[in-house]
Every structure is written in structure tokens, then in C-alpha cells.
Amino acid sequence: MRIVVLAVLLMLVLPILGETRQCKGNPRVVGACYVVHGRATFGDGTPVLRIWPVGTKRMLGVTAGPIADDADEPIAPTNMLLFNPDVQGVFGDFEVCPFTPERKGHMQMVCVQSARNLVVKH
Numbered sequence: 001m002r003i004v005v006l007a008v009l010l011m012l013v014l015p016i017l018g019e020t021r022q023c024k025g026n027p028r029v030v031g032a033c034y035v036v037h038g039r040a041t042f043g044d045g046t047p048v049l050r051i052w053p054v055g056t057k058r059m060l061g062v063t064a065g066p067i068a069d070d071a072d073e074p075i076a077p078t079n080m081l082l083f084n085p086d087v088q089g090v091f092g093d094f095e096v097c098p099f100t101p102e103r104k105g106h107m108q109m110v111c112v113q114s115a116r117n118l119v120v121k122h
Contacts, residue, residue, distance in 0.1 A: 029098060029111070033113055040089060040090045040091075047068050049081075051094055062074040067109070074112075076115070080092075080094075080112060089120075097110060098110050
């Protein structure tokens, strides 16, 4: 019941905040946006929302800017933020825009413009 109430509140509040929380066209984006097929998970550590591009050893951190900081909510569509954190992950096609350049051995910080074809893994 609490999750449903939280989901409804988020759907009401996020559109108001969404005007200033854009991904594509955000002035802090450092490169072209691209689509990646991956698994999104909530986990321990910073940032809490991460995307693993399937078939790679890379990890993308979903944030609100170039610093791995959970002080601000990650910039991502609501359909991606509303899943239960207890699930194994959500597979899908994510359009991401980089806040940091890709560096070997480092998590790249991104925002998510869109999330499509989502499949929840329990």
C-alpha cells in the first residue's frame, strides 16, 4: 500500500520538477545521447541507480549531474523510477546522455532520456 501511495505522489510531483530536470539538452551533458540495452538496478553505494549494458563489463551511474552524488534524484523517466527496489533488475532499452566521458575502469555518469521495452526480473 505504501508503494502505491509513493508511486502516486511521485507521478504528481515529478512533472512539476521535470521542467528543470531535463536530460537531452541538459547543459552538463558532454556527448551525444545513445541507446543501450541493459539492466537497471537499485543497489548499495553511490549512485544507487545503475545500468549495466548487456554484454559488457561497464556500469553506468544514473545521476543528476557529473558527480556521483545521491543528494539529487537521478534524471530518469518515471516509468524507470517506479519499480520496486527489491526486484533483481529491469531490462530494457535506455536512451542515455553522458555527464562524464567514458574512461576505462570508471563508472560513467549519465542521465536517462527514455526507457522502453521494460521487463522486470524477479
